[in-house]
Amino acid sequence: MSVPLLYAAGGVVLFCLGLYAIFLRVHLLRKILAANVMGSGVFMVFIALAARVPGADADPVPHAMVLTGIVVAVCFTALAVALAVRIEELSGHSRLPRKGEEGA
């Protein structure tokens, strides 16, 4: 197993850790953190696959895509935080409403 593939496997592990937490943790900020970890896992697979070029320079196309992805991820985080703050203001809890609870 080559080093780039090792990193790609690490990316898969990160994605699954995030996937597990995004379903099972309740606090909204924790879900946002989990989504960010999932994103980092995907980026790692991309960058790892780009590093398979023989010779010096890696494939620049996935690099540009991940750069775009990082900026979109921070936008997503900011918007998700704004939504969470709004939910907290309306319902008084930093979590999603439960079954049977008034959805505010």
Place this chain on the structure above:
Amino acid sequence: MSELGVLFDLILLGTLVWLAWRLLASADLFKAVVLFIAFGLLLALAWARLGAPDVALAEAAIGAGITGALLLVALRRLGPETERMRRHAPTIGQRLSARLLVGIAGAAVALLVARALLGLPAVAPGLAPRVAEDLAQSGVAHPVTAVLLNFRGFDTLLEVGVLVLAVLGIWCLNEAPQLAPAQPDSPVLLGLVRLLLPLLMVAGGYLLWLGAHAPGGAFQGGALLAAAAVLGLLAGFALPRRWSGLPLRLMLAAGLAVFLAVGAAPLLGGGWFLAYPPGAAKTLILLIETLLTGSIAAVLAVAVVGGRPGEAAASYPPLAEPPVGKETS
């Protein structure tokens, strides 16, 4: 790669997975956010190991820095995780079955992706030779910048649209909270800000300029400028009312507007969308990148503030009233 290098990679990957696990499982949310910042910085190291210095710069500045500041501000507004939230499911049976189901789904995803990855060749040139072939026509000498602003300019255009959309969403939802007291009492913070602000601005401009031929560019430069803005905000600086109206909105939208205009201009002459006229690519890319840097910095700073300028507030974000009856000498 040497054996020592492989050992380093293994330790780095292990630390990353451990940090991710701790930040998702730890009881204290503040600790989780701090661990997330550490995770982002180590991730930048991993990108550097994988030969992606552009991504490493962006990860350190945006993924760890700006996102970290954003999450710390959010944590103050959202409140801590209560014991009741940690034990959300009413019965042990439900808790166990949820874990089991998500665990099986996660394992299935991991297996499928791992199988696909193992089927890939260990050495593959990808699109690198094609980018190198056309680099001379792109107007810039750095392959990643060429892909971002020329070969795949459409992605970047849409991404800048996402930036503006995110600000629209944030401004629709909340009014800006107060981030800092009117007069910060820490001379250390003020001294640090005086030292760091000019340095960050120069470094941001340098990274923008560097993007034409070396790792760097609008996103990294914009992130540094945003970091300067956030530092200023935390030290009690704020935009006065006359700047937080139209001037701020123009700054937020300038990058997208100019990118769209430059992209649409060739259509008038019967050309393709986003096809730069021959010979003018370098000038146009530099123009777009400069305005993008300003817009990205503004968007990221607004994202950290997390709300629209208030109707009544004298500044953006609003500052606390100085304590009444306490005369300052």
